[in-house]
Amino acid sequence: xxxxxxxxxxxxxxxxxxxxxxxxxxxYTAEEVAEEQMAALAMAILLNGMSRREVxxxxxxxxxxxxxxxxSGLGRPTTDKHSTGGVGDKITLPLAPxxxxxxAAVPQLSGRGLGHTGGTLDKLESIPxxxxxxxxxxxxxxxxxxxxxxxxxxxxxxxxxRKLYALRDVTGTVESIPxxxxxxxxxxxxxxxxxxxxxxxxxxxxFMRTPALAKELAETMVAIGGDHGxxxxxxxxxxxxxxxxxxxxxxxxxxxxxxxxxxGPDDVVELTVxxxxxxxxxxxxxxxxxxxxxxxxxxxxxxxxxDVWRRMISAQGGDPDxxxxxxxxxxxxxxxxxxxxxxxDARAVGVAxxxxxxxxARKEDAVSATAGVxxxxxxxxxxxxxxxxxxxxxxxxxxxxxxxxxxxxxxEIDGDSGPLPLVIExxx
Amino acid sequence: xxxxxxxxxxxxxxxxxxxxxxxxxxxYTAEEVAEEQMAALAMAILLNGMSRREVxxxxxxxxxxxxxxxxSGLGRPTTDKHSTGGVGDKITLPLAPxxxxxxAAVPQLSGRGLGHTGGTLDKLESIPxxxxxxxxxxxxxxxxxxxxxxxxxxxxxxxxxRKLYALRDVTGTVESIPxxxxxxxxxxxxxxxxxxxxxxxxxxxxFMRTPALAKELAETMVAIGGDHGxxxxxxxxxxxxxxxxxxxxxxxxxxxxxxxxxxGPDDVVELTVxxxxxxxxxxxxxxxxxxxxxxxxxxxxxxxxxDVWRRMISAQGGDPDxxxxxxxxxxxxxxxxxxxxxxxDARAVGVAxxxxxxxxARKEDAVSATAGVxxxxxxxxxxxxxxxxxxxxxxxxxxxxxxxxxxxxxxEIDGDSGPLPLVIExxx
Numbered sequence: 001x002x003x004x005x006x007x008x009x010x011x012x013x014x015x016x017x018x019x020x021x022x023x024x025x026x027x028y029t030a031e032e033v034a035e036e037q038m039a040a041l042a043m044a045i046l047l048n049g050m051s052r053r054e055v056x057x058x059x060x061x062x063x064x065x066x067x068x069x070x071x072s073g074l075g076r077p078t079t080d081k082h083s084t085g086g087v088g089d090k091i092t093l094p095l096a097p098x099x100x101x102x103x104a105a106v107p108q109l110s111g112r113g114l115g116h117t118g119g120t121l122d123k124l125e126s127i128p129x130x131x132x133x134x135x136x137x138x139x140x141x142x143x144x145x146x147x148x149x150x151x152x153x154x155x156x157x158x159x160x161x162r163k164l165y166a167l168r169d170v171t172g173t174v175e176s177i178p179x180x181x182x183x184x185x186x187x188x189x190x191x192x193x194x195x196x197x198x199x200x201x202x203x204x205x206x207f208m209r210t211p212a213l214a215k216e217l218a219e220t221m222v223a224i225g226g227d228h229g230x231x232x233x234x235x236x237x238x239x240x241x242x243x244x245x246x247x248x249x250x251x252x253x254x255x256x257x258x259x260x261x262x263x264g265p266d267d268v269v270e271l272t273v274x275x276x277x278x279x280x281x282x283x284x285x286x287x288x289x290x291x292x293x294x295x296x297x298x299x300x301x302x303x304x305x306x307d308v309w310r311r312m313i314s315a316q317g318g319d320p321d322x323x324x325x326x327x328x329x330x331x332x333x334x335x336x337x338x339x340x341x342x343x344x345d346a347r348a349v350g351v352a353x354x355x356x357x358x359x360x361a362r363k364e365d366a367v368s369a370t371a372g373v374x375x376x377x378x379x380x381x382x383x384x385x386x387x388x389x390x391x392x393x394x395x396x397x398x399x400x401x402x403x404x405x406x407x408x409x410x411x412e413i414d415g416d417s418g419p420l421p422l423v424i425e426x427x428x
Numbered sequence: 429x430x431x432x433x434x435x436x437x438x439x440x441x442x443x444x445x446x447x448x449x450x451x452x453x454x455x456y457t458a459e460e461v462a463e464e465q466m467a468a469l470a471m472a473i474l475l476n477g478m479s480r481r482e483v484x485x486x487x488x489x490x491x492x493x494x495x496x497x498x499x500s501g502l503g504r505p506t507t508d509k510h511s512t513g514g515v516g517d518k519i520t521l522p523l524a525p526x527x528x529x530x531x532a533a534v535p536q537l538s539g540r541g542l543g544h545t546g547g548t549l550d551k552l553e554s555i556p557x558x559x560x561x562x563x564x565x566x567x568x569x570x571x572x573x574x575x576x577x578x579x580x581x582x583x584x585x586x587x588x589x590r591k592l593y594a595l596r597d598v599t600g601t602v603e604s605i606p607x608x609x610x611x612x613x614x615x616x617x618x619x620x621x622x623x624x625x626x627x628x629x630x631x632x633x634x635f636m637r638t639p640a641l642a643k644e645l646a647e648t649m650v651a652i653g654g655d656h657g658x659x660x661x662x663x664x665x666x667x668x669x670x671x672x673x674x675x676x677x678x679x680x681x682x683x684x685x686x687x688x689x690x691x692g693p694d695d696v697v698e699l700t701v702x703x704x705x706x707x708x709x710x711x712x713x714x715x716x717x718x719x720x721x722x723x724x725x726x727x728x729x730x731x732x733x734x735d736v737w738r739r740m741i742s743a744q745g746g747d748p749d750x751x752x753x754x755x756x757x758x759x760x761x762x763x764x765x766x767x768x769x770x771x772x773d774a775r776a777v778g779v780a781x782x783x784x785x786x787x788x789a790r791k792e793d794a795v796s797a798t799a800g801v802x803x804x805x806x807x808x809x810x811x812x813x814x815x816x817x818x819x820x821x822x823x824x825x826x827x828x829x830x831x832x833x834x835x836x837x838x839x840e841i842d843g844d845s846g847p848l849p850l851v852i853e854x855x856x
């Protein structure tokens with residue numbers, strides 16, 4: 001078998017055989033298939049698609065390119081969540097300790113941000129002392145003692161996906177549902193979780209701009225999870241406006257702490273509780289049953305989720321009592337008119353936060369812990385002309401003009417279209 | 429501008445702008461666009477196509493990536509031929525001296541073989557002492573003194589095409605009409621010829637399997653030539669059976685010498701004369717007019733073409749009187765039945781010659797000067813069971829079984845379908 005045989009088969013619209021998929025993923029990981037060959041194959045996959053069988057096998061081959069973690073000896077069920085990425089999406093931060101407080105264990109391998117969406121590890125790294133890297137042994141120990149861990153994936157997990165993801169990023173082959181689905185699912189299945197809830201974002205701030213595309217991605221991932229014995233459910237959720245009122249690393253940690261303290265913005269609380277219930281149900285843990293002690297809403301109210309959070313942060317070297325860093329400079333963005341704020345574009349806010357320093361353009365860039373955007377009002381509110389809609393946060397005043405430019409046209413006041421409902425659809 | 433912008437534009441079915449084409453070819457030549465990015469773009473072009481405007485500009489950008497030769501001061505018109513490649517296609521060898529004997533100059537930059545079709549330089553290198561490399565000055569001097577030169581292209585001509593051709597070869601992106609047409613035409617236009625005749629092969633032994641595809645390629649190339657001020661004509665010619673009776677390097681030189689001596693197989697003579705007349709007409713040289721002294725058929729008959737050949741070979745260090753090397757081993761392939769030979773598959777014969785050592789699988793492989801296949805009968809002839817149809821030539825007996833295997837099913841005796849006419853269609 002050789003690379004050209006596999007590339008031309010997909011180029012000419014044929015289904016790849018199991019042997020072809022297994023060979024090409026193995027040979028690519030072993031660097032026997034060159035980057036330019038995989039780039040041509042990725043473009044052929046993007047344009048000609050893959051059948052369900054092909055996506056399942058492709059995912060399987062990527063999992064088998066590395067180690068697969070196993071938490072079956074943990075004594076309690078494992079469950080995890082993955083979000084396809086949104087603006088202000090800090091849900092993992094309150095969610096992981098909440099689910100752990102309700103009886104399941106959460107072994108979350110997370111990533112860093114690229115472009116206009118932030119990364120969970122970048123957010124947690126704004127907490128003084130906290131570190132993202134854990135050995136597999138330390139991860140298991142923390143899961144046993146604390147019940148929740150959010151850390152960086154080791155190099156041994158799905159190395160084929162790691163290589164392919166970096167390649168797709170520079171070759172215009174990111175936007176392929178089979179490649180997105182297999183990338184996400186290979187990492188999550190290799191991570192060893194027993195159950196998985198997918199938060200598939202839809203709207204201007206999301207990767208999937210339409211509900212139809214988001215549903216296709218959700219169904220593809222749910223099928224792959226099922227094939228691999230991971231109970232998987234997907235929710236399509238709104239990403240037309242930012243989640244909560246904070247976008248940026250330390251800003252989002254601060255908002256997560258409000259939620260863990262029983263407060264916080266309604267949409268963040270609702271999504272945290274909804275996803276937590278789905279994660280517990282997928283893991284077979286429901287309120288009143290053997291291992292479960294409580295409902296997620298109660299865990300937020302009674303302080304037990306906050307207790308897990310504090311232990312989770314401490315276990316990874318962070319100081320849960322440390323003051324979070326704050327930006328040196330702030331600037332308000334006033335409402336251009338009076339009326340009802342009907343739209344606050346998620347992508348524009350994400351790009352503004354990125355330009356303020358919260359995100360990175362290339363993998364090797366550093367991010368600012370403090371930069372970002374806070375929302376003084378949410379869509380649906382009545383505003384008066386000149387009232388500050390947003391506040392920009394940066395370490396350097398020179399960052400403001402580019403962020404203000406990104407926000408041009410991002411608001412609609414008194415327009416016709418209302419926001420999407422928070423949960424648009426459930427796919428199981 | 430960046431590579432991802434260009435890749436995603438073509439991926440999403442848009443026409444590339446002039447600025448995008450110019451930028452990506454320039455940046456690829458300068459190694460600012462990576463091989464994997466160009467591979468993804470090449471696959472997107474293969475699957476989504478290019479408009480006539482895009483192909484013309486793409487070709488232009490590849491020409492401008494290097495030098496363009498200029499023979500306008502030569503004192504006689506220049507004209508060249510390019511074949512898309514076939515089995516037993518040695519036509520350049522008798523053709524170039526024949527056209528020079530009739531009054532035009534032929535500045536042919538040629539290539540080496542890859543796969544089942546041979547390369548003109550490989551054939552000429554079977555002549556003791558002959559060398560393919562010439563400086564531009566030596567090329568001009570030889571054109572002035574002899575009127576014909578066949579040599580290797582220097583590294584300065586269309587370097588973008590050189591890089592892209594090597595990339596396409598390993599990424600399954602060869603079979604794209606816009607990429608084939610722009611590759612051929614960028615080299616031929618940079619070579620500085622004033623007129624060009626394209627021999628577009630059709631049939632099992634050719635790159636283009638159907639007349640419709642061959643015609644699309646021919647029309648694309650003719651349009652590009654016209655845009656660049658090179659008078660261009662294309663002939664679609666048959667490649668369902670091998671041309672002539674010899675396939676292999678020294679074997680094809682020997683057959684070319686028969687043609688230059690006024691003999692040789694009818695199809696080789698007919699195609700040589702037909703192409704020579706087209707080349708002369710495209711260059712504005714016709715029998716009876718100012719610069720022309722004779723018709724190509726006469727140049728073959730009266731020895732003037734042979735005279736040019738001898739001077740052309742000598743000028744590049746070759747000995748026109750040297751004995752050509754011969755294979756140490758031969759083996760006959762008998763007719764499996766009696767009747768009319770209705771089919772002798774060109775591709776199978778080409779693959780057999782390749783396996784005997786006449787061709788190469790990778791660019792860096794060496795080829796045998798003596799290996800190949802000779803045809804004892806041509807399609808249309810009546811044969812008796814057991815009579816030798818073909819003779820295999822190799823330096824080593826161990827090569828025969830793989831060649832015999834390649835010829836399994838290559839003959840049809842008493843079947844229904846006759847061969848294609850030699851010249852199928854003319855496109856101008």
